[in-house]
Amino acid sequence: MNPSVILALLTRYVLLYTRNPVRLFELFFWPIVQLLMWGFVTGYLQQQGDGDFSKTISFLIGAIILWDALFRSQQGVAISFLEDVWTRNLLNVFAAPVRMTEYLAATFSVGFLRVIITSLVLALIAWTGYAFNLFQFQGWLIPYYANLMIFGWSLGILSTAMVLRWGHGAESLAWAIPFMVQPVAAVFYPVSSLPAWLQPIALALPPSHVFEGMRAAVAGKDALWSPMITAFSLNLVYLAAAGAVFALTMRSARRKGLLVKVTSS
Amino acid sequence: MPAPLLEVTNLAKSFGTFTAVKSVTFNVNPGEVVGLLGVNGAGKTTLLSMILGLITPDSGSIRVFGMDLAKQRLAILKRTNFCTTYASLPSNLKVKHNLRIFARLYGVKNPSRKVDELLELLEITRLADSITGRLSAGESTRVNLAKAILNDPDLLMLDEPTASLDPDIADKVRKLVRRVQHDRSPAILYTSHNMRDIEEVCDRVLFLHQGSILAQGTPAEIVDHFQEADLENVFIKVARSGEVVTP
Numbered sequence: 001m002n003p004s005v006i007l008a009l010l011t012r013y014v015l016l017y018t019r020n021p022v023r024l025f026e027l028f029f030w031p032i033v034q035l036l037m038w039g040f041v042t043g044y045l046q047q048q049g050d051g052d053f054s055k056t057i058s059f060l061i062g063a064i065i066l067w068d069a070l071f072r073s074q075q076g077v078a079i080s081f082l083e084d085v086w087t088r089n090l091l092n093v094f095a096a097p098v099r100m101t102e103y104l105a106a107t108f109s110v111g112f113l114r115v116i117i118t119s120l121v122l123a124l125i126a127w128t129g130y131a132f133n134l135f136q137f138q139g140w141l142i143p144y145y146a147n148l149m150i151f152g153w154s155l156g157i158l159s160t161a162m163v164l165r166w167g168h169g170a171e172s173l174a175w176a177i178p179f180m181v182q183p184v185a186a187v188f189y190p191v192s193s194l195p196a197w198l199q200p201i202a203l204a205l206p207p208s209h210v211f212e213g214m215r216a217a218v219a220g221k222d223a224l225w226s227p228m229i230t231a232f233s234l235n236l237v238y239l240a241a242a243g244a245v246f247a248l249t250m251r252s253a254r255r256k257g258l259l260v261k262v263t264s265s
Numbered sequence: 266m267p268a269p270l271l272e273v274t275n276l277a278k279s280f281g282t283f284t285a286v287k288s289v290t291f292n293v294n295p296g297e298v299v300g301l302l303g304v305n306g307a308g309k310t311t312l313l314s315m316i317l318g319l320i321t322p323d324s325g326s327i328r329v330f331g332m333d334l335a336k337q338r339l340a341i342l343k344r345t346n347f348c349t350t351y352a353s354l355p356s357n358l359k360v361k362h363n364l365r366i367f368a369r370l371y372g373v374k375n376p377s378r379k380v381d382e383l384l385e386l387l388e389i390t391r392l393a394d395s396i397t398g399r400l401s402a403g404e405s406t407r408v409n410l411a412k413a414i415l416n417d418p419d420l421l422m423l424d425e426p427t428a429s430l431d432p433d434i435a436d437k438v439r440k441l442v443r444r445v446q447h448d449r450s451p452a453i454l455y456t457s458h459n460m461r462d463i464e465e466v467c468d469r470v471l472f473l474h475q476g477s478i479l480a481q482g483t484p485a486e487i488v489d490h491f492q493e494a495d496l497e498n499v500f501i502k503v504a505r506s507g508e509v510v511t512p
């Protein structure tokens with residue numbers, strides 16, 4: 001891999017964001033809306049009931065912020081690719097001396113930057129609005145974020161492969177993929193609350209282990225390394241599988257002439 | 266005779282049951298300008314895409330600079346470039362940014378200086394700060410040409426560079442291609458539906474029809490071969506009759 005190629009591709013994506021304020025807006029709009037909405041909902045529930053909802057609020061806010069990391073990272077990969085499709089630039093890039101790994105690494109970096117920026121903004125809002133301190137997780141934030149981000153990359157690669165294979169028709173799928181995973185990834189509720197038959201599936205997904213860990217920490221339990229290691233091992237498997245799917249899709253796209261076609265349609 | 270720079274041997278490509286290119290063989294020598302002529306759907310773009318590694322052939326081989334494209338794609342692409350109506354530079358960035366980014370992708374030393382130099386050569390320095398997507402067809406063709414010569418390619422592929430240009434700009438683009446050819450002497454593969462392009466720019470013409478090479482030679486030889494008044498008439502004759510004539 002040639003770092004200067006990756007940096008050149010990354011420059012392009014960063015220029016896109018800085019040139020267009022609407023893109024920056026898109027970066028913050030949804031997570032902020034979600035934070036506000038769930039904050040108000042739990043606030044309302046707290047007024048209605050007589051139980052202590054403070055833990056519930058923390059669970060939810062923590063989940064929203066961490067989920068956003070997975071989502072942003074997936075979008076960083078998928079949107080960067082779509083950007084090249086939309087602007088009919090794919091041909092130029094793929095006929096330049098750019099390795100697929102360099103291309104993917106650039107999109108990963110876009111995901112990484114998006115995650116860092118939105119997380120900081122969300123952490124600030126959660127802290128001022130709900131007295132939720134994201135940094136209460138201290139060093140554990142690193143395995144949390146790393147695992148969620150890597151899983152986001154894998155989903156992003158899969159989304160990219162789908163657009164490559166099915167063209168513009170698959171674009172909406174590229175947006176939807178994270179939300180197909182969300183219900184079984186134990187984001188807002190523990191794995192144990194899922195139907196028994198879904199639980200093994202949940203446990204096979206890296207984010208479940210992160211969200212379980214986060215809830216345990218909020219509940220004041222001791223944080224454990226083993227779930228993080230499980231998540232990381234699973235992530236390696238998913239990333240390798242997504243990479244293989246992408247390589248195969250690329251090969252078949254070259255055979256079917258789709259690289260020329262997806263851009264010109 | 267120098268060793269050929271591009272050797273295409275028995276190249277074939279089908280999409281499903283449709284054969285777009287069937288058993289095409291030709292060479293291009295260093296510094297030679299070869300025109301690809303043929304009706305819509307003759308297989309010109311498919312052929313160029315295969316040489317760029319964007320489409321995998323079903324059979325046959327492509328060797329560029331003495332290397333096998335199937336094995337050394339990256340090394341070949343470093344010394345190759347192209348410009349096509351089917352792609353454009355990212356519409357939402359400034360011209361100079363787009364060009365600098367591609368200069369870096371091609372490993373050009375001192376990208377900013379190279380870009381300034383090319384903008385001047387193509388007489389589009391004033392467009393450096395324009396948003397790429399807002400350029401007129403003629404302007405964006407010249408920007409795409411600038412991208413295509415960023416790395417001083419030894420093999421340059423131009424797919425319909427004069428499509429949708431007015432006669433004045435088309436003439437300028439032809440002159441530019443000849444100038445680039447004169448100054449840097451890359452081998453050029455050039456497709457066009459404009460016979461004037463072919464006559465003015467190309468040393469040799471490959472006449473592609475239904476995926477096969479129907480005739481090849483200098484523009485004058487092709488005209489002679491078909492016993493027509495000029496290339497335009499040859500083109501119309503072939504398009505209408507679909508006859509398969511072997512040279």
Ligand SMILES: Nc1ncnc2c1ncn2[C@@H]1O[C@H](COP(=O)(O)OP(=O)(O)OP(=O)(O)O)[C@@H](O)[C@H]1O
Pocket residue numbers: 256257258261280283284285303304305306307308309310311312
């Ligand atoms: N990816 C693809 N899948 C299916 N058919 C394709 C594909 N790409 C090209 N074709 C078909 O192959 C034939 C050759 O196409 P090609 O684009 O190479 O023609 P061309 O000579 O460049 O034509 P034009 O002068 O119109 O640009 C056409 O009939 C086209 O429909």
Ligand SMILES: [Mg+2]
Pocket residue numbers: 309310311424
């Ligand atoms: Mg074409």
